[in-house]
Amino acid sequence: MRKYAKFFVTPKGERAARGGHPWVFGEEVTKIEGDYANGDLVDVVTSKGKYLGTGFVNDHSKIRVRIISTNTNDKFDEAFWERRLRYALDYRLTVMGERDFNCCRLIFGEADMFPGLTVDRYNDLLVTQTLSLGIEMRKQMLFELLIKILREMGQEIRGLYERNDVRIRLLEGMEEGKHWFATDLCPEPGAVTTEIVENGIEYTVDVENGQKTGFFLDQKYNRQAIAKIAKGKHVLDCFTHTGSFALNAAKGGAASVTAVDISAEAVQMAEHNAAINNCSDVMHGLQANVFDLLSDLFNKHSREYDFIILDPPAFTKSGSTVKNAIRGYKEINLKAMKLLPRGGYLATCSCSHFMKEELFVKMLQDAAHDANVSLRQIEARQQSPDHPILWQVPETNYLKFYIFQVV
Structure with a gap:
């Protein structure tokens, strides 16, 4: 006899659990048998009482149960x-x-x-x-x-x-x-x-005050891809944060690198990281709103950059704001494509799970059409493998990263 309370779920909840998804939403629970407290382990079962898995329950959450095991023999010690x-x-x-x-x-x-x-x-x-x-x-x-x-x-x-x-x-x-x-x-x-040292580049990481947990680890190998093609280029790194893409470009032999962020603290940290890596002669920071800066450069008919990197924060953190996010992504990508000379390079990404791959690709196609350019794809990449993608859990697949030549 199992000691856990039973949470009976709808056919939809059953299909999700059998498919390997660990979340049971509140509306999928039809009946509860047994006593429990929030944070306890409970069993998830079908409408007929057949075992599906065991997980943490929390009545405060939209995700009522988070399944951690589908093995009835597991002892959670x-x-x-x-x-x-x-x-x-x-x-x-x-x-x-x-x-x-x-x-x-x-x-x-x-x-x-x-x-x-x-x-x-x-x-x-x-x-x-x-x-x-x-x-x-x-x-x-x-x-x-x-x-x-x-x-x-x-x-x-x-x-x-x-x-x-x-x-x-x-x-x-x-x-x-x-x-x-x-x-x-x-x-x-x-x-x-x-x-820390990443890709041979030193960084100071502030775990108390830095964004997220202090640094963005998921772009590790995408930064290497940037370094490969940066030699001799004049690079504009937008939304630079700690200057990581900018520094990889500089170490890759870029002729010049401008690292842009709206945050004065981010620009200061990027310039600090440039200094400790002896890149200050090639890389400099600029505090600016990226949307405004791209517009100003376009209005000036600037052609000073032949490699633009767009690594914006997540423009959407829910399904309800995806349309607004698409507009934001398209605006910066369209401006970048118009700014680049023929033969220039564009690296662009989205770190939002809600910005699905097909939506991001469609946005890039629309931006290229409106900019009257063609995109020659060099690489399509994702997050580094320390952020593994579990195919049964699409929420784990979130980072889209493309490198193009504008032709």
Whole structure:
């Protein structure tokens, strides 16, 4: 006799669960048998009571149950979670290699069967974001296990910082906040900054104040692709953040690089990173609104750039705002295509899951038509493999990245 409450679901919920999707939405629950508290494990069953999976329940969330296992024999003890952590770490070591294991995403939520949990590694610091109550209630065990396993692997870890300063936690019935994770394993973590090396480029990462968890790791190998074709080019890197694309272009031999961001702090950090990589003679920062800057350059009939990089923030974070997002993406891509000379290069991307691949491609086709140019595709890329795409969970497939020559 299983000890968990039973959540009976609709045929739609059953199809999703059988198809491998871990989310059960509130409207898909038809009946509940047994007692439970939010954050508990519960069984998800068909209308006839046949087992589908076990997951974390939260009545505060639209996602009522987050399935973590479809094996009735699983015992959700410390050994279970340690096996799952080791599996995730072994995967990263395999696909990233020893060098890039030092700076990568160690846990990518549902793709690693840790719903709502992100763990990024920046050299000797771990940064976490916890967006599900079930994980929140077990994080002391999980984080201590994670540090222990990494140290067993010979990895230096001096602290774990929690970046839970996101509003979605309020929707899950949890508080916002950011702070060091308190544990005897890391009694004095020290500074909130650390140094990382990615693609041979050094960065200072601020895990307390940087965007997201401090740095955008998912574009690691897309930056390498930029470096390959930057030699001799005059590069405009839009939405530069920490200057990562700009620095890869500079290291790739660009003649000049302008790194643009609306945030003064971002431009300052990009210029700091340029200085520590001895790129200040090639790369300079510019604080500006990218939309306005592209318009101004076009109105001046500027032809000073022959390589433009567009790495904007997610213009949409829900299905209801996709149409507005398409307009935003099209505006910057159209302006960039008009600015580039024939034979110039364009790198463009979207990091929003809601901006589906087919929508992004259609937007690029429309922009090229309106700009009266043709696009010669050089590469179509996605997020790096430390952000694995689970085919049964389309939400894990979010980054679209294209490099074109404008002909």
